[in-house]
Amino acid sequence: xxxxxxxxxxxxxxxxxxxxxxxxxxxxxxxxxxxxxxxxxxxxxxxxxxxxxxxxxxxxxxxxxxxxxxxxxxxxxxxxxxxxxxxxxxxxxxxxxxxxxxxxxxxxxxxxx
Amino acid sequence: xxxxxxxxxxxxxxxxxxxxxxxxxxxxxxxxxxxxxxxxxxxxxxxxxxxxxxxxxxxxxxxxxxxxxxxxxxxxxxxxxxxxxxxxxxxxxxxxxxxxxxxxxxxxxxxxxx
Numbered sequence: 001x002x003x004x005x006x007x008x009x010x011x012x013x014x015x016x017x018x019x020x021x022x023x024x025x026x027x028x029x030x031x032x033x034x035x036x037x038x039x040x041x042x043x044x045x046x047x048x049x050x051x052x053x054x055x056x057x058x059x060x061x062x063x064x065x066x067x068x069x070x071x072x073x074x075x076x077x078x079x080x081x082x083x084x085x086x087x088x089x090x091x092x093x094x095x096x097x098x099x100x101x102x103x104x105x106x107x108x109x110x111x112x113x
Numbered sequence: 114x115x116x117x118x119x120x121x122x123x124x125x126x127x128x129x130x131x132x133x134x135x136x137x138x139x140x141x142x143x144x145x146x147x148x149x150x151x152x153x154x155x156x157x158x159x160x161x162x163x164x165x166x167x168x169x170x171x172x173x174x175x176x177x178x179x180x181x182x183x184x185x186x187x188x189x190x191x192x193x194x195x196x197x198x199x200x201x202x203x204x205x206x207x208x209x210x211x212x213x214x215x216x217x218x219x220x221x222x223x224x225x226x227x
Binding site: 032036038041042043044045046049051088090094095096100101103105106108 | 117153154155156157158161169171203205211212213215216218219220221
């Protein structure tokens, strides 16, 4: 079985500062990893995903994430955040097939002017 | 056109009532899902259907019954509503449910049981 831990429930940051949202996973098999973003009163949208290959994955809105197998981590980063990045961010893991996508508890990113 | 649309957006009802939430996707996807998001934002899958066939059925009370009349629709019926059913319910779809795909989510139905 897989599990996902998002280490920070809230991350406050000033506009134009860099940010890292942390995600660790646990699995006994190979996994696919995802980051989704949820803006207020909306459904989730995919930011990026790691399936295989290069461990650095670039996504939409200037976000990127790095898969680290030895540390079982998939941290999300952005070099310079905007007010509009304020949202809830979810890390998720799947082992493929018809297996379910397991979500972390979410990290609330609050960008302040 | 909205890719995954669910109705209603808000649903306020009394304990003991029966209610339904409808979901439709116009993406031509084979797989659809229902997720429940609690007040702490924790998201948990409830059901998934692939081409009208039930694939995932999590430990959900049997008061919850999904119905998929065709692969573009997955409705959720809830009998005898309880206070603990209050949450936001999200419908989602993906191309074929193989676990490495992007999920497309609806905008959610906020259910409040009084």
